[in-house]
Amino acid sequence: MSDTLRDAASPAPLEAAMEDDVLVRVDNLVKHFPVRGGGIIRRTVGQVQAVDGVSLVVRRGQTLGLVGETGSGKSTLARCVAGLIPVTSGKVTFEGRDITNLSRRAMRPFRREIQMIFQDPYGSLNPRRRVGAIIGDPFAVHKTASGAARKKAVQELMERVGLNPEHFNRFPAEFSGGQRQRIGVARALALRPKLIICDEPVSALDVSIQAQVLNLLADLQSDFGLSYLFIAHDLEVVRHVSNNVSVMYLGRIAESGPKNQVYDTARHPYTVALLSAAPAADPDAAAQRRRIILTGDVPSPINPPSGCRFHPRCPKAQELCSQQEPALEVKPGDPAMHQTACHFPVQAGETLARVAGRERR
């Protein structure tokens, strides 16, 4: 299993030429959380396999979108890359330097390069601190500016993200959700990082505000040459912002590749199902499309299914799927960047929508 995954992660000939472009490389990353029993000894009775062998690459100035349902391990992966939680195994490299499980002190210089925007605009800002102090925190922690210089830098940042710079003395409670998320963006931007990990940055906002924040992120990307690792469960949002997309299912990458490849010629049945489930704004189109209704719930990551993790819910599953884990590899007919982890990839024109009579369960 690990051999095939390592093969998938090693640079293909085409990628080797673009190696200079790579900002972050995640290699076969594994994060398991121990599950402890309730007894006195509290021995470990299991492992939540939140992320189980994920490899991905974020290129300079580009956005990698990461989609998947709740519980697929997206946020855990983000926190591993950001160095917020220790990694069980695998490797994270930033500009060619290994930053896996560095101590806090050793990680410090990388903190300036890797920043994070959080999902909850309410929970991610300290309610007892003024906005100026929150946005000025990066300068205070890294001792890059103080006093009047810090205040000036904070006000410039506030202006840049579309906040009134006069409001630096206010508290987070005095701002709306969208404005709060701008505060979070300003804080992440303060140290001029190279990578910003956006953990569902617009999921908690309403749609019109989402657009504003997404446009702001796009503007900042072109102005500062930022790279984004953009996590979301909204497929349309990811399509809008990403250059490349990876689809996660239960701690593994199901499919990854350039945005248009993944969206227009999805290979993995899970990707196809996800795309078919996305709401369409056009009622005619919505009436015509055929949705693939996945049966059952996402299995527990404590005891994931054998073989392909998607097989219990997959309309194309066969005997092989429960026995052998499919490698993430380029399927025949696909460009080199488009990789799929499936034994029986969906072919063009194939329909997966189940007719009532063909229900397997």
Add this chain to the structure above:
Amino acid sequence: MSVTSLEFQAHAAEAAPEEAIEGRSQWKLTWRRLLRDKMAIASIAVILVMVVLAIAAPLFVSLTGHGPEQAFTNSGTTSSGAPVPPGTHGFFLGTDYIGRDLMIRTLYGARISLFVGILTTAIATVAGVAVGLVAGYFGGWVDTVLARFIDTALAFPLIVLALALAAILGPSLAIVIAVISFFSWAGISRIVRGQTLSIKEKEYIEAARSLGAGPWRIMFIDILPNLLGPVLVLATLYIPTAVVFEATLSFLGLGIPPPTPSWGNILGEAQNYYSVAWWYVVFPAAALLVTTLAFNLLGDGIRDAMDPRTERIFAAGRKRRKNKPKAATEPGALPTLTVSELGE
């Protein structure tokens, strides 16, 4: 869904000129609510009067010419040796059993009581917050060790410890302060630890960590401001407890050693004389009662002001009672919505 077509309009709206730029902090809001609470204002006034009287005690000594430990065996006692009642021979609140001025002694007792109450609460708060923060934030074996320590301190038989210490070292002010501080920090620690455990899971703590902030910066800059509210309430309620504790120890002869006056040891002496000299008990006891009551009511007031939800529940109840007689709809008013003859 086309996201690009939506223009970036937020800035224009947010940049509208505004009067107040300074945000109102939680403390300002709390203070404003506190000022509307008559009971809390009265408590603050009583406490301030007590503090001023305690500070000005030497002034009263020079005015009356009676020292706190000075016994007036001629003018201060009756011919049979009993205390004189209030108002005789210039003793406004009477005298005690050896003819000392009870007013001066009660004022000096206030100095001791307030000093012990505030100092021990300050020590207990600093120690309690420090231990609770460290235990809650670091968790693991640090938490296990400190939590056991907290439990031990809470389970300790306080009178027995005070008795033992007073017996070995002799009663003194330092021992009183040490004993009260030792028994007060654990309660604060336990609250702070619990709060820290919940706050450290918040996303803004994760945000601070992602910036590279160290544990001490996170504890004191990010977590501590969120704890100050409950800690302030707790500290205000610990002061009267400490005052009563000091009085109890002194009453039992384990606290402030005579002849230094403290409300506790005055009351202790007064036990034998209350049938002939009511003032001997009433005035120091009233001082103790008023002081502790004021601190307790102030603590309650601060708690109400901190948490406006509780205030609102009561306010809503009052409003509802007031508005009850009003009819829901006035007769003759036009209906909001009428539907009739709904057909196919």
